[in-house]
Amino acid sequence: MTTAQTDWFDTPAEPAAEDVMYVDVGGYEGPLDLLLDLARRQKVDLAAISVLALAEQYLAFIETVREKRIEVAADYLVMAAWLAYLKSRLMVPQAPSDDEPSGEMLAAMLQFRLKRLEAMRRAASQLMNRPRLGYQVYARGMPEPIEIKRTSLWEASLYDLLKAYAGQRERGITTDYSPIQRTVWSLQEARDILQRLIGDSFEWVSMDSYLVDYLATPAERATVRASSFASSLELVRLGQIDLRQTETFGPLFMRRRKADRP
Amino acid sequence: MSALSDDHSEIVERHLRVLEALLFASSEPLDANSLLTYLGEGANIGELLLTLQARYADRGVNLVRRGDRWAFRTAEDLGFLLRRDEQENRPLSRAALETLSIIAYHQPATRAEIEEVRGVATGKGTIDLLMEAGWIRMRGRRRTPGRPVTYGTTEAFLDHFGLETLSDLPGLDELKGSGLLSGRLPPNLQIPLPFDGAALRDDEDPLDPDDPGGDEDQD
Amino acid sequence: MSALSDDHSEIVERHLRVLEALLFASSEPLDANSLLTYLGEGANIGELLLTLQARYADRGVNLVRRGDRWAFRTAEDLGFLLRRDEQENRPLSRAALETLSIIAYHQPATRAEIEEVRGVATGKGTIDLLMEAGWIRMRGRRRTPGRPVTYGTTEAFLDHFGLETLSDLPGLDELKGSGLLSGRLPPNLQIPLPFDGAALRDDEDPLDPDDPGGDEDQD
Numbered sequence: 194m195t196t197a198q199t200d201w202f203d204t205p206a207e208p209a210a211e212d213v214m215y216v217d218v219g220g221y222e223g224p225l226d227l228l229l230d231l232a233r234r235q236k237v238d239l240a241a242i243s244v245l246a247l248a249e250q251y252l253a254f255i256e257t258v259r260e261k262r263i264e265v266a267a268d269y270l271v272m273a274a275w276l277a278y279l280k281s282r283l284m285v286p287q288a289p290s291d292d293e294p295s296g297e298m299l300a301a302m303l304q305f306r307l308k309r310l311e312a313m314r315r316a317a318s319q320l321m322n323r324p325r326l327g328y329q330v331y332a333r334g335m336p337e338p339i340e341i342k343r344t345s346l347w348e349a350s351l352y353d354l355l356k357a358y359a360g361q362r363e364r365g366i367t368t369d370y371s372p373i374q375r376t377v378w379s380l381q382e383a384r385d386i387l388q389r390l391i392g393d394s395f396e397w398v399s400m401d402s403y404l405v406d407y408l409a410t411p412a413e414r415a416t417v418r419a420s421s422f423a424s425s426l427e428l429v430r431l432g433q434i435d436l437r438q439t440e441t442f443g444p445l446f447m448r449r450r451k452a453d454r455p
Numbered sequence: 456m457s458a459l460s461d462d463h464s465e466i467v468e469r470h471l472r473v474l475e476a477l478l479f480a481s482s483e484p485l486d487a488n489s490l491l492t493y494l495g496e497g498a499n500i501g502e503l504l505l506t507l508q509a510r511y512a513d514r515g516v517n518l519v520r521r522g523d524r525w526a527f528r529t530a531e532d533l534g535f536l537l538r539r540d541e542q543e544n545r546p547l548s549r550a551a552l553e554t555l556s557i558i559a560y561h562q563p564a565t566r567a568e569i570e571e572v573r574g575v576a577t578g579k580g581t582i583d584l585l586m587e588a589g590w591i592r593m594r595g596r597r598r599t600p601g602r603p604v605t606y607g608t609t610e611a612f613l614d615h616f617g618l619e620t621l622s623d624l625p626g627l628d629e630l631k632g633s634g635l636l637s638g639r640l641p642p643n644l645q646i647p648l649p650f651d652g653a654a655l656r657d658d659e660d661p662l663d664p665d666d667p668g669g670d671e672d673q674d
Numbered sequence: 675m676s677a678l679s680d681d682h683s684e685i686v687e688r689h690l691r692v693l694e695a696l697l698f699a700s701s702e703p704l705d706a707n708s709l710l711t712y713l714g715e716g717a718n719i720g721e722l723l724l725t726l727q728a729r730y731a732d733r734g735v736n737l738v739r740r741g742d743r744w745a746f747r748t749a750e751d752l753g754f755l756l757r758r759d760e761q762e763n764r765p766l767s768r769a770a771l772e773t774l775s776i777i778a779y780h781q782p783a784t785r786a787e788i789e790e791v792r793g794v795a796t797g798k799g800t801i802d803l804l805m806e807a808g809w810i811r812m813r814g815r816r817r818t819p820g821r822p823v824t825y826g827t828t829e830a831f832l833d834h835f836g837l838e839t840l841s842d843l844p845g846l847d848e849l850k851g852s853g854l855l856s857g858r859l860p861p862n863l864q865i866p867l868p869f870d871g872a873a874l875r876d877d878e879d880p881l882d883p884d885d886p887g888g889d890e891d892q893d
Contacts, residue, residue: 222549222550222553222573222575223573223574223575224575225573225574225575226573226574228574268574268575268576272574305635306572306574308633308635309572309635310572310573310574312633313553313557313572313573314553314556316559316560316624316625316626316630317552317555319626320552320555320556320559320616320624321547323616323618323625324531324534324617325615325617326528326616326617327615328534328538329534329535329538330528330534330617331528331529331534331695331698331699332483332526332527332528332699333479333481333482333527334482334698334699334701334702335701335702335745335746336480336483337479337481337748338480339755339756339757339758340756340758341757341758341760342758342759342760343759343762344759344760344761344762345761345762345763345764346761346762346763346764347763347764347765347766347803347809348763348764348765348766349765349766349770349771349774349834349835350835351835351837353766353771354771354774354775354778354835355775355843355844355849355852355854357768357771357774357775358775358776358849359849359854359855361772361776361791361792361793362791362855362863363855364793471734472732472733472734472749472752473734473752473755474734475733475734475735476734476748476749476752476756477734477755479698479735480755480756493755513687513691514691515690515692515693515694515695515696515698516695516698527698529695529698529699530691530695533691533692533695536692536695536696537695537696537699
């Protein structure tokens with residue numbers, strides 16, 4: 194919607210009837226504004242305007258604008274459709290069975306809306322003509338503001354204090370703390386060690402005796418055994434060693450495979 | 456005159472001096488309650504303010520009431536002397552003026568209601584501009600589908616336009632009498648519009664806590 | 675009274691009103707000559723200003739002369755109305771709390787010692803704030819190179835935290851027992867037993883005479 198550039202205190206000059214058709218729609222603040230302007234040109238009290246004539250003028254105006262291929266905002270077209278409907282209701286006598294509002298009621302509604310808009314405009318201009326602050330009436334030019342002097346009362350509880358102390362002592366400790374590295378044998382690691390330990394020995398030797406040096410701590414036992422066993426299976430698959438177990442849960446023996454000898 | 460009434464008038468004079476000092480010092484209107492905190496219990500603040508108002512009635516500076524607040528302002532008839540040229544007079548757009556007067560006369564009013572009166576969509580910029588000027592505020596939310604925000608005027612609005620209360624709006628009675636303020640009703644149905652102050656109406660809910668300015672509007 | 679003097683006093687009253695409005699609304703004191711331009715020829719501006727000054731002499735606002743200029747100001751005896759002391763309760767920052775607790779346990783402590791425990795530089799503001807709150811004081815100077823100031827707590831500190839003596843501060847076992855320190859502590863962690871008593875320790879010198887608060891700390 195275009196904003197009206199016209200100073201609305203200026204009552205627009207009354208144009209001759211034929212001039213009406215040449216007014217640009219852009220000068221209006223919406224369809225109601227246009228209707229109000231058209232109504233004013235009837236030079237009568239809004240209560241006494243001919244709504245039918247008004248509707249016809251509006252429709253003619255919109256028609257002219259559209260013939261000039263000027264883009265008309267949807268608001269104006271909605272109003273045009275409504276006025277066309279109003280016109281038809283006013284011209285055709287109402288049937289008794291008709292539940293729709295009568296043409297007279299619709300016309301009264303339109304008059305009411307026009308009167309209300311005009312009243313609001315008059316109210317706005319009355320408001321602006323009042324002695325306004327900063328225009329006719331003035332406030333204190335040298336205000337003496339209230340000076341606020343702020344003093345802070347600090348609050349802390351003994352708990353806060355102790356928590357702060359304990360917190361930072363603990364912080365100091367954690368900087369020295371180094372997490373215990375759990376030894377985990379990787380498969381590659383276990384395989385390298387087995388290769389190294391078996392060497393060129395073709396004797397059956399139990400796996401545990403190879404690894405006894407590495408089973409020193411109970412914590413490492415499981416990972417050493419698991420990784421070594423898995424690696425030994427891999428070495429068997431590659432045909433590098435033989436593996437033998439005489440009984441269930443018995444010791445696992447291994448030796449360098451003969452065929453593997455260079 | 457008895458000693459008692461002497462004492463009394465001495466206290467009244469002291470109170471009046473305090474009120475003068477406070478109201479003179481401030482460029483913003485002050486409300487009676489905060490003034491009372493400077494006087495101590497038992498002071499009849501309402502009567503004191505009226506006394507002060509009467510004293511200044513003929514002076515070049517008058518004590519005026521703006522809603523619940525009071526302020527010294529230069530006398531209206533001397534405005535011609537004081538016109539400040541340096542003031543930047545940015546006239547309000549026609550859309551803003553109309554929107555302001557519709558809110559003033561129809562409050563609490565939703566945006567849809569403003570648009571219904573103007574017959575055209577009201578840009579958000581217009582409402583924002585009036586909010587920024589400090590003349591309108593969000594009052595609450597209408598208890599209808601969509602819970603639209605309702606707008607009303609502020610005390611700064613009263614102050615700017617020199618109104619004591621909303622019922623001082625020019626032509627208000629006439630407009631009410633002709634039914635023009637009664638929303639969507641046909642012209643022959645006249646329903647007087649209640650013009651209460653800041654309190655929410657039956658069909659208004661308070662603003663949501665996260666509405667802008669929702670807190671300031673609780674006072 | 676003759677008709678002539680009636681006329682005269684009417685003109686004077688009108689002039690006084692104009693002066694009131696001008697002086698009230700002006701954003702700066704106004705001199706007699708510029709005021710005169712609003713009154714027209716023949717007005718005795720000097721006399722008018724003195725009349726106005728006399729009228730407001732007992733009021734809450736006075737007309738005061740500042741050099742050649744005049745202005746309304748709040749009466750001097752009511753100036754207290756325009757000042758307000760506000761006390762706000764504010765929680766201590768974490769840095770301040772930590773610094774305070776280190777001083778409490780490790781006193782007498784120098785700033786370097788505090789920083790060593792905290793592992794971070796302690797802003798001067800933090801120490802100043804604790805001094806201002808009245809919880810710490812400068813005790814003396816450490817007998818080491820640079821003679822750094824040693825800090826300790828005050829009686830106001832004991833008072834605020836509800837301690838009878840510094841030895842009421844909980845020790846290691848109590849801190850562990852109350853869950854403030856976790857169980858996983860190296861065995862060599864020591865919580866110092868706070869040094870009680872205002873007397874200087876062997877490695878402390880008294881404050882220099884020109885240290886702030888050097889005198890009060892001698893008691």
